[in-house]
Amino acid sequence: MKLQAFSIALIALLCFSCNLRNDNSAKLKVESPNGKIAVELELDKLGQPFYHVQFNNKTVVDTSYLGFDFIDAKPIKDNLKVISASVNSFNETWEMPWGEQGKVENNYRYLTIQLEETVAPNRKIALTFKVYDDGIGFRYEFPEQDGWDEVLIKEEETQFNLTEDYMTFWIPGDWDIYEHLYSTTKLSEIDAPQYAEHVNLAQTYIPENAVNTPVTMVGNEGVHLSFHEAALVDYSGMTLKVDTENLSLKSHLVGSENTDYKVKRQLPFNTPWRTIQITDNAPELIASNLIVNLNEPNKLGDVSWFKPMKYTGVWWEMHLGKSSWDYGMEMVDGQWTDTGKAHGRHGATTENVKRFIDFSAKNNIGGVLVEGWNTGWERWIGFEDREGVFDFVTPYPDYDLDEVTRYAKEKGVEIIMHHETSAATETYEKQQDTAYALMQKYGMHAVKSGYVGKILPKGEYHHGQYMVNQYNNAAIKAAKYEVAVNAHEPIKATGLRRTYPNIISREGLRGQEFNAWAEDGGNPPEHLPIIAFTRMLAGPIDFTPGIFNIKFNEYKTQNQVNTTLAQQLALYVLIYSPIQMAADLVEHYEANPEPLQFIKDVGVDWSDTKVLNGVVGDYVTIARKEKDTGNWFVGGITDENARDIDIDFSFLDKNEDYEVRIYKDGTDAHWDKNPLDIQIEILDIDASSTLKINLAEGGGFAISLIKK
Template sequence: MKHFFMALALLAGITTFAQQQITSPDKNLVLTFALSAKGEPTYELTYKKKPVIKTSKLGIETKDVASMLDGFTIDKAETATFDETWTPVWGEEKSIRNNYNELAVTLSQKAQKGRYIRIRFRVFNDGLGFRYEFPEQPELNYFVIKEERTQFALAGDHKAFWLPGDYDTQEYSTVTSKLSEVRGKMKDAVTPNQSQTPFSPTGLQTPLMMKSQDGLYINIHEAALIDYSCMSLNLDDKNMVLESWLTPDAVGNKGYMQSPFQSPWRTVIVSDKAGDILLSRLTYNLNEPTKFKDTSWIKPVKYVGVWWEMITGKSTWAYNDLTSVKLGETDYSKTKPNGKHAANNEHVKMYIDFAAQHGFDAVLVEGWNEGWEDWFGKSKDFVFDFITPYPDFNVQELHKYAESKGVKIIMHHETSGSVRNYERWMDKAYQFMADNGYNAVKSGYVGDIIPRGEYHYGQWMINHYLYAIEKAAEYKIMVNAHEAVRPTGLARTYPNLIGNEAARGTEYESFGGNNADHTTILPFTRLVGGPMDYTPGIFQTKVNAYNPENNSYIHTTLVKQLALYVTLYSPLQMAADLPETYNKHLDAFQFIKDVAVDWDQTWVLEAEPGDYITMARKAKGKDEYFIGSITDENARTATINFDFLPKGKTFTATIYADGKDADYINNPQSYKITTMKVTSKTKLKQKLATSGGCAISIK
């Protein structure tokens, strides 16, 4: 029957049968497309004959033209097979296979003068991607989206790892519960944030990770989010149906379209092995190849920075204690410094010296520019100009000093949500960077967006984030965007996007703490779309050691902080703690110095979302391997199998382990370091403390 379909599907004008079917290359996944009796597009997905997505509707509800929900007939169904291997500029492996079977169904609405759309499905061994395509046509030119009506009808009341649906932030703690429990847990899940707009008592964000009762791991997300609103999901908790929910603009519209165009891909990653979710590259494969002919200026970065001391309250971003400033009018040279401003010449030089001594690539400096006195929580348009330093920060002098040490300085652009202002200054700001030796920028979008009424995840802002990336590329600048939309694999197309935040990072450890299971969930959720600038490496786990007024503590052991460099992938990795603290633990700090930030290959040795992860990676172009193992609040024994090593070779493994009495609350800094010879036949049982870990360097 399948061969019969494939033969017919290549013929144009098929209208006599309503069901189309394709499989993944390994035959485990089966995608079925059909039209309902009302002409509604539907699809379903199975994995090894188990239902993943039951019959679900597809369509776009429009505001100004007849909606594209029903009344369709099939004009044409075309299939294709694709198989390539491509090389990422940076990544978790040196090459990625992109292999799928494709079905493209062209549908027309006869009642709308033959108006037509195309729905394209790609089925990989690790999941499904599909999108809506709107070819140029007389009857469909400009239109406004009221809502996208893509459904994901689930086969049961799955265990889910979820964040509250919100138009402005993903900086929530992940809740683990059955989907039927979402409504009851939503109120407590919505914790305060500087900018937040929850939209529904059952609204959820993507990537949404789930586990079915019959052992399937299912992840729903999107890929290639360009010129479109970010998709969240709204749960019908009576019928266990998730439906797409787009972010609106200031007047409530959810998208302004002009044909020809195509929506982002809607993705479903599925396997009966948790580790396969971590190894999936489906999100990247659904993005276009890089736009850049020359990528030699894009390089992974390991850095330190003037940052954590301000986060903890030890130092400040602001130069003085004024409560109101106006750029161009406030003369900082005539104001009194507060004595706690961290971004000053001598202090930054100390960080540069530390980076040079220990082989780090760069130093991030925040709080270097005028305007920090009244930036936070204000709906202020002209808050920063991104080119004017405080009196105690000499851009040219520090550039020369860093250059003499072989170190770069990373620029910081906090927009305070005033995107209108950032775009006003962007060319000058990037040129200023290029003139002064900066090749990477950390941008921030804290607070409500200006233009007022726009949301962080609406179409207007999605276009801004990409504009910033493309504009930065003109100046050969790499971008690490914080408070921006969660990534959707665009780093394949724009590899200068080397970092994103878009989740609760280490900074929240100073704001009350991240849950002990937090980093055992992030690789299954947030990192599905791209790497995160999580800023690990905190050794001083009691924040009041830096600021007596802050009684927060780090919800991990010191060794788990080391393991995060392996389990939380990023080509941009920070050693986030203060140099004076690292100097007290140079033996443990050695792992951070040694660990790679770019990889040839990755293996998942064991994993269960919310519980534990053990990963191994091979350094790019080197015969060096690193292992990271982490657990949640429960102590456990990790099983580490070294069969990923080349056969017949002996290596020396340096093992950084929790001490016998280690505990993330009572004794987080207890650790031990040992060495042993290992081969591909070695197996190790390693104890992990509560919220603990193990980090292994193999050479």
């Protein structure tokens, strides 16, 4: 619901005309509401548009040109003139149906400029810059016009020329996957191609020295920048090509082997927003709402049929090797073979799922995810042609869908559907209506979708225009059946959860499962303190926290989770998602009832969020207030370095009493040597309290503050 909105014209063409010069060059300026960020847009003597960005009166993005290269048409980047321009302001407050906070302020000033070529064919294009107190967003707009109906974009020529050699937190500009570890280097030292053909990745393609977004940078004087995009619809995902000598980034769109263009669109249309979050400290990056604000308002209306929830599921046990996704696959003569008989290791059985339902019902956990329930798992591993392999409505013989859903409903637990498409897009498209209708029949309102493997049809990549449309269209169709989507192996999050609130979460990073099977030792302790300031800026993450059996030596002696137990609890507050998994096995939770209490108590939907402290890649502490109850929860984590964290509880409600439990690293805790050492304390804390907490190497802490 929009609470207030107004738009005021500040500068009209009369004022703009003062900046026109005889050589047809022009200069326009727009500032953020607080005046700290300013954007200047100019045309040079050749009619080429370029822009600058200042923060606190210092240039952070220097002369950067804008334009496009097309197939079978000349570029549009010079010989342009201004035909109109204006600067306006806008301010509204809108409500999130679920999110990190209840209400979001959307306050910005914006510049819109209409351009036209001075030579034939006299094409028109527009630019809009929105300037917020926490950053900027700009996009290209192709208006309807005579003689120009369709564009075939070869490349978008958007530049970001930087003014210093920033410390940069980046993953390579892979066209097929985001599941790389983050590197921390100077901008001038980025070398993305070194990560090509990574052993742990199901698919990968890195054609240039480019980075994926969000990519976050920290300057020598504390300036923090994060580059990304918003409202990615019917367009190709953008990587950023790196010029290490000139400290420059340039848009490099994901392409296809099947076309010589990267984007095909009919006029009129707008590109996604190109975004730069700009702050003078790390916590404000997380607090920023720039990405969601640049998306259109809710188009679905009432989505109360989806309830944010915690969930358990048949998932982690298969990564550990305790059970399998398939029903009857055996190693015969050195090859995986479908024997047609149950091998006894299948995880998604009626009996096993009922165990998870019982546990969830007992422990304030609303859902159970069931992977491996449907036929096809025997036939997709190792097969290049995966079209027609999976059936999204037919269960295995040992999984009674009617009985499981009946039992779950009786216990007050919702079954979360799983659709592993194996990246066979045509098969999934054909079955979507039937699959979603099945979910609607059984009262299932959430699906985890997966797209493991090379995209079919061959030649397409996970992050190109073809797949952007696949992901978005699947979610839009799901909404018609009251189904919310949690996508894995996805396109990047760009804030579309505002427009389509049934886009609840997604993977899009190197997740918890890498700790169970990656050959490089799993995710290092610095991984999540980087993720909080990079990937999490894009939107909710289905990271699957809550592993209590850190070492799992009874299953795998060469792998482990590289955090302490206390950090696993902290992740429920730190890594935001409206759908949070208690990922470990039932028996591991039942053996640890005291830390399990935090998972039982912690919320998943918030009315307020406070980022209390943080340094990119080192540590971060976040406090969140649960919607409806008013209870607060705090989570803090560190990298491989132990450290003391000071907490000021002035964010708490005044004159309120809380029952406070602190789950923190024990005195001998260490992510590798002693990860299970945890201390649980009950304290008296109110809004006047302060507290110092010691975090072990790879450690963390979690605090529940339950209103009495």
